[in-house]
Structures are given as C-alpha cells and as structure tokens.
Amino acid sequence: MAFLYNYFRRTYTTFFPPVATKNDGALRIGILGAANIAPQGIITPAKSHPEVIVAAVAARDPKKAEAFAKKHGIPIVHKTYDDLIADPSINCIYNPLPNGLHYEWTIKALKAGKHVLLEKPSVSNAEEARSLFRHPLFQGPNALVLLEAFHYRFHPLWQTFLTLFDAKDVEEVEVKNSLLAGVFPRDDIRFIYSLSGGTLMDFGAYAVSSVRGIFASEPANIKSASHRPMPAGFDQKCDEAIFAVYEFPNGGVAKISVDLQATGGYWFPALTKNWPRLKGSLPTLTVKLRATTDKSSDGSEKSTQKRFIVHNYMGPHIFHRIDIATTIQHKDLQGKVAKTENKIEYMKVYNWPTVQEGRKGEEWWSTYRFQLEAFVNRVKGRTGSGVWVEPDDSIQQMEMIDATYRKTGLPVRPTSKALGSVT
Numbered sequence: 001m002a003f004l005y006n007y008f009r010r011t012y013t014t015f016f017p018p019v020a021t022k023n024d025g026a027l028r029i030g031i032l033g034a035a036n037i038a039p040q041g042i043i044t045p046a047k048s049h050p051e052v053i054v055a056a057v058a059a060r061d062p063k064k065a066e067a068f069a070k071k072h073g074i075p076i077v078h079k080t081y082d083d084l085i086a087d088p089s090i091n092c093i094y095n096p097l098p099n100g101l102h103y104e105w106t107i108k109a110l111k112a113g114k115h116v117l118l119e120k121p122s123v124s125n126a127e128e129a130r131s132l133f134r135h136p137l138f139q140g141p142n143a144l145v146l147l148e149a150f151h152y153r154f155h156p157l158w159q160t161f162l163t164l165f166d167a168k169d170v171e172e173v174e175v176k177n178s179l180l181a182g183v184f185p186r187d188d189i190r191f192i193y194s195l196s197g198g199t200l201m202d203f204g205a206y207a208v209s210s211v212r213g214i215f216a217s218e219p220a221n222i223k224s225a226s227h228r229p230m231p232a233g234f235d236q237k238c239d240e241a242i243f244a245v246y247e248f249p250n251g252g253v254a255k256i257s258v259d260l261q262a263t264g265g266y267w268f269p270a271l272t273k274n275w276p277r278l279k280g281s282l283p284t285l286t287v288k289l290r291a292t293t294d295k296s297s298d299g300s301e302k303s304t305q306k307r308f309i310v311h312n313y314m315g316p317h318i319f320h321r322i323d324i325a326t327t328i329q330h331k332d333l334q335g336k337v338a339k340t341e342n343k344i345e346y347m348k349v350y351n352w353p354t355v356q357e358g359r360k361g362e363e364w365w366s367t368y369r370f371q372l373e374a375f376v377n378r379v380k381g382r383t384g385s386g387v388w389v390e391p392d393d394s395i396q397q398m399e400m401i402d403a404t405y406r407k408t409g410l411p412v413r414p415t416s417k418a419l420g421s422v423t
C-alpha cells in the first residue's frame with residue numbers, strides 16, 4: 001500500500017509540481033512554436049524552477065500562439081519566430097520545431113545572443129551538426145549555451161546505471177523501442193523527409209544515443225542496417241521501423257530495433273497482423289557483460305556473467321526498474337559445470353546521492369526537470385550534477401545516424417538551406 005501511495009504521490013507531483021517563487025535574475029525563456037512537446041519539455045519543468053520563467057511563445061498562426069499562451073499562462077505572444085528571437089526581454093530559446101528546422105532557428109537564436117535548449121535530435125545530419133556545434137559563436141569567454149535535449153541522460157537512473165559496469169567489459173547490448181501503430185499519424189512531422197523525419201531520427205535517436213553511452217565509444221562498423229518503409233502513399237524516404245547491428249572497438253555488439261508503427265504479435269496472426277501492438281512499448285535495454293573467470297588454488301573455476309535490463313530508460317520518472325541478473329557457474333577439475341547459481345537484484349534510482357554544486361533534485365523530478373536544472377546551471381556558470389551533452393557528442397550522434405541511414409540505402413536527412421546563408 002505504501003508503495004502504491006508513494007508511486008501516485010510522486011507521479012502526481014511530476015505532472016503537477018509545486019510552483020516556485022521566481023528569483024531576481026531568473027532566465028526568461030521563449031518557445032518557438034506551440035509544440036506538443038513543450039508542456040512536458042519545458043512548461044511543467046519550469047514551474048518548479050525558481051530561476052526559469054516561460055515568458056513568451058510564437059507560432060506560425062498567431063491565433064494558435066494566443067490560445068497556447070492562454071492555456072499555459074505565458075505572458076507574451078509574438079507574431080513570428082523572428083519577433084520572438086529579437087525580443088530583448090528573452091534570454092533563452094527552447095526550440096521544439098520539426099527536426100528539419102532545428103538548425104536554421106537555433107543559429108538565428110544564437111546569433112541574436114540567446115542560449116538555446118534544442119530538442120533532440122539536434123539537427124538533420126552531421127554536416128549541420130558540425131556547422132552548428134563548432135560555430136565561432138561558441139568561442140571565447142561567456143560563450144552562449146547550446147544543449148541537445150537528450151533528457152534521459154540527466155536523470156540519476158541513467159547515470160547510476162552507467163556506473164554499474166565498465167564500458168570495456170560490455171559484450172552485447174540490445175535496445176528495443178516501439179510505439180503502437182496509430183499514436184502518430186503517418187503524415188506526422190516524424191514521417192516527412194523534408195522535415196528530417198524518420199524513426200531513426202525519433203525513437204531511434206534514443207537507441208543510438210544509449211548504445212554510444214553504454215560503450216562510451218563510437219561504433220567501429222555497422223554490420224547491418226535495414227528499415228521497414230512507410231506504406232504506399234506515404235513518404236518513401238522515411239523509415240517506419242529501423243533495425244541495425246553495430247560493432248564497437250572493444251569487440252562488443254549492439255542491436256537496435258525501433259518501430260514507430262508497431263502492429264501484430266497476437267494469436268491468429270493472419271487476422272490480427274494490422275492490430276496496433278502494445279507489447280514491447282516500454283523502451284527496454286539489455287546489457288550483457290563478458291563473463292569473468294576465477295581459478296582457485298585447487299584448479300576449480302568459477303565463472304560469473306552479469307546482465308542488466310533497464311526498463312523504460314527513456315521515461316524513468318513514470319516508471320523504471322533495473323534488473324541485475326548474475327549467473328555463477330562452478331566448474332570442477334574436469335571443467336564440468338558442478339553448480340549454477342542465479343541471482344537477481346532490482347534497482348530504482350530517483351535521486352543523486354550528491355551533486356558537486358547546486359540542488360540535488362527531488363524524486364518527482366522528471367528527466368526534463370533534471371535537464372532544465374543542468375541547462376540553467378550551465379548558463380549561470382554552476383557545475384550541478386556535472387552531466388552534459390558535449391558538442392562533439394552531438395556531432396558523433398548525427399554521424400552515427402547518417403551512417404545508419406546510408407547502410408539502409410535511405411538518404412541522409414536533407415541539409416537546411418540555412419547552412420549556406422544564416423552562418
């Protein structure tokens with residue numbers, strides 16, 4: 001009972017947090033577009049942050065912007081994105097536009113002197129990423145802050161998980177992310193090539209980012225990559241599902257399997273193959289370490305194999321669990337398995353044990369709230385938890401996405417025209 005009470009209390013507070021009194025010097029954030037993700041990504045997290053005010057929004061249709069502002073209590077509505085960026089009362093921009101517009105509007109915002117919290121994936125491809133993250137604007141003291149919003153990385157679950165093993169010992173990783181068919185219509189921004197859509201750019205970007213984090217390196221080779229195309233009549237340059245196998249420099253292998261329109265998996269497949277599939281909807285990641293062997297003085301051997309399963313690494317504030325499974329095999333002098341022991345432990349992480357500087361956070365903080373804390377700390381020159389998505393990390397992420405698309409035979413997502421003009 002106490003467990004259920006705590007679960008509901010924590011989850012309720014995540015979505016309806018206490019509203020903090022705003023400090024003098026609070027950052028004033030403007031939102032580009034009345035985006036679906038904005039309430040979750042910035043508006044709710046900002047409520048409990050004493051140093052953040054969501055002060056303005058602009059949308060292509062001013063009426064839509066007005067309605068959005070009214071609903072979320074945003075005081076300023078600008079007629080255009082350019083007006084929002086030019087507003088001298090705004091010092092930070094949240095950019096949740098479709099992927100294909102990330103580059104253009106982020107460069108414009110930075111050039112106007114604003115810090116930018118940029119939705120993932122940062123841009124359309126590695127060419128854009130190099131141009132953006134290595135921009136001369138970031139050189140010199142008091143440089144602006146730009147963060148690719150890989151929110152899951154900022155939650156203590158992810159960072160604690162990474163401390164449970166040494167990256168060089170990882171043998172196999174498997175990431176499965178799927179979403180049941182119909183959640184996003186097939187003409188959604190996620191499936192429009194000119195807006196840099198594609199499953200690999202969406203849920204797939206988390207799969208790529210997480211395996212890079214687990215191996216703490218970039219893949220040496222893409223062994224295979226394939227996709228399920230969009231159905232006839234929809235954008236054939238977009239992947240509805242993506243499957244890839246990567247080989248890492250330590251000899252380990254990662255498999256990703258990501259589907260944004262999952263169907264089937266029921267009894268009577270011929271009748272049910274088009275039914276939306278709920279099973280497998282929780283993003284799940286499995287990590288198998290290389291077995292280690294200890295020899296005793298009498299010549300017998302003990303081999304230990306560890307496996308971790310992380311349930312819902314993408315949204316741990318709603319639910320998560322790490323399963324730590326250990327198999328120990330005792331071998332006799334002839335090398336025959338004399339005894340096998342299986343142990344399983346479960347782990348949940350909602351807090352940092354300590355942070356170098358600043359607030360530790362609350363157990364009800366969402367990934368987005370932890371991310372906002374880190375963003376503000378960086379703008380204010382504080383260390384905080386120390387977690388960050390470094391510029392080279394964002395570039396390498398896009399390099400791996402591009403290489404995967406090439407391997408499938410699909411084109412790399414298109415480079416923005418702004419790359420040549422708004423530099």
Ligand SMILES: NC(=O)C1=CN([C@@H]2O[C@H](COP(=O)(O)OP(=O)(O)OC[C@H]3O[C@@H](n4cnc5c(N)ncnc54)[C@H](OP(=O)(O)O)[C@@H]3O)[C@@H](O)[C@H]2O)C=CC1
Nearest residue numbers: 033034035036037058059060096097098099119120121189
């Ligand atoms: N961090 C996370 O958990 C999530 C991140 N995302 C990321 O956020 C971004 C936006 O996703 P989401 O909020 O779901 O998207 P939306 O469909 O809500 O689109 C976002 C904004 O983009 C503009 N827009 C929409 N369609 C078009 C179009 N055809 N052409 C030009 N502009 C368009 C609209 O701006 P306007 O209001 O001005 O019309 C809209 O408000 C993506 O980069 C996505 O990857 C998405 C979901 C979750």
Ligand SMILES: O=C1OC[C@@H](O)[C@H](O)[C@H]1O
Nearest residue numbers: 120179184190202203314
């Ligand atoms: O980042 C994301 O996370 C949640 C998903 O619903 C969405 O498609 C994706 O963009």
